[in-house]
Amino acid sequence: MLALGGRPSGDEPPARRTRAQGDAVHIPLVTRHLSLITAADTLLNLAIFMGILGLSAVLTELFTRKMYYRCRQCGTLNAKRRTQCRSCGQVLP
Ligand SMILES: [Zn+2]
Numbered sequence: 001m002l003a004l005g006g007r008p009s010g011d012e013p014p015a016r017r018t019r020a021q022g023d024a025v026h027i028p029l030v031t032r033h034l035s036l037i038t039a040a041d042t043l044l045n046l047a048i049f050m051g052i053l054g055l056s057a058v059l060t061e062l063f064t065r066k067m068y069y070r071c072r073q074c075g076t077l078n079a080k081r082r083t084q085c086r087s088c089g090q091v092l093p
Pocket residue numbers: 071072073074075076085086087088089090
């Protein structure tokens with residue numbers, strides 16, 4: 001009977017498996033819910049993503065114009081302290 005007394009602890013893992021199966025039952029419901037969301041939200045997320053991308057591009061361009069000269073001849077960025085392009089030697093404004 002003592003040997004059997006040790007078995008109830010061995011019965012606990014099956015109980016956990018039952019809970020795991022219960023979680024597995026809920027997954028399809030979540031998946032169905034997500035599939036309903038995706039159509040509209042994917043477009044919204046895409047719009048937000050493009051907005052952030054565009055905004056960062058604008059900010060980078062503003063920073064670049066403030067900190068550097070762009071050579072008219074070759075397009076190389078030069079620090080404002082320079083008087084000539086570091087790539088082609090063109091005189092900078
Ligand atoms: Zn240049």
